[in-house]
Amino acid sequence: MRVSRTVATVFGGAALLMASACAANESAAPNTGSAGDPMTSTATAASGEFGAACAAVPKDGPGSFQGMAMDPVATAASNNPVLSTLVAAVQQAGLVDTLNSAKDITVFAPTNEAFAKIPPETLNQVLADKAALTKILTYHVVGKSVAPSDLSAGSFETLEKDKVSTAGSGQDYTVNDAKVVCGNVKTANATVYLIDSVLMPPAA
Template identity: 40%
Template sequence: MRNLARPVAIALMIAMAGSSPAGARNPMVGGAAMYSTKTIVQNAVNSKDHTTLVAAVKAAGLVDTLSGKGPFTVFAPTNEAFAKLPAGTVDTLLMPENKGKLTAVLTYHVVPGTYTASQIAAMAAKHGGTATLKTVQGENLRFRKSGGGWWVIDAKGGKSRITIANVMQSNGVIHVVDTVVMP
């Protein structure tokens, strides 16, 4: 019997909504090319879909960290993802007195190490369809394929769909998500 693990992992990776093909150069995110030679922050500042995330990273004092060597896997919420939060939430989180809470929310979207779509899919295949990764914030995120896409599931059961996977950076990888996950 031939080994099916590799074809299954490849099929799962391809099935991830919006995945960038392996070897793709400079995928577009938010109307801007993302360069694998630039850091997470250097690329994110050019995406018109991530202006809220960039403002939050600046307010939390995480620019130097996410510009550092890493590597990091970032599940990057879009402006629309932040807009789904209850009215006033983003403004409240951006207040200096809420820096700790903002930092917790943002670091809940970051996993130490580089995890591509195919690696997450392979982990899920080995563990009954669900992969689990520990965030920089300290809690786990779960990943599961459902309804033709891959979902990030937070500690409270909230879900965020990966819309663009495998945006490679010099210090890790970004996966764009459509909802802010909460610790």
Template identity: 35%
Template sequence: MMNKTAQLLTLGAISLTLLGCANTPAPAPLADTLGRDAQLSTFNRLVDQAGLRDSLRGAGPLTVFAPSDEAFTALPAKTLEALSQDSAQLKAVLSYHIVAGKLPTAEVKNGNVKTLQGANVAISKAGSYVTVEDAMVQRADVAATNGVAHIIDRVLVPPKK
């Protein structure tokens, strides 16, 4: 039989283990993983508005270059308002931030990758720095069950067709 001290220590260890598990979010699809990031509230609102939430919950794998709230703040207010009014253009812009396949930073090679929007984006890596077009990856390799996301400092605008 355990003495009182041993029982208390065992209960304490179990409690700490359970507490640690509760603080670590369970692996989730990109939609949910990005949805719980406070720095991505604008991106998440626009994903919902464009009807892309289900795509980001799909089987994937996908790579999302998600602009931070700061990146959206840098856009002219008229541009953001126009995007909010035009769902086709909004969907095109957001799809320009998504690539089919899982592309963690360790696998980034300098060159072009095709986006779900249809156009290519230039990606490059120098040491630990990764860029997509003229955007810098601020936080890399946000893991999800159906891919990976990278938080970027600018909103990418697809080329005019």
């Protein structure tokens, strides 16, 4: 079942709005930890993760970087409050077991802020359409491990079968038109890149 033109338009508009908001937030505020200490690129690079939104990830417990590394990806995401809307969508689509049982995959994970740009009635419409929701969610998953160095000029087939394109360098990467806001997060079976907007399959 294909996603309606209206839904696709709203998701696309959300991507543009979120990109603008993200840029404004980054220029307006420094990166700080939970205690207000500056977060430098060295601090995140030490454990492999990078990006401004990494500061919002819990410092300890199951939802922390260390905690997520112990669990398969859907379980790991469910412990991270930054990804609660995505987790609800994955559960609604019945994809928890599919993602948890996969090996060495890559997930481009929209944050709660990305979903928040979508009008509630439109989001509810998509959540109620399992076929459309599955198509959108599987477009965010690549069936192999993608390292940050692979993102500089990449094209990757997703589980939905269409491709996503990546570009950038250093700690500044995009996936289609979405920006990676916290990258190289490891779970037991996946590499996760948190992104600032929801990706839409080309045929949607």
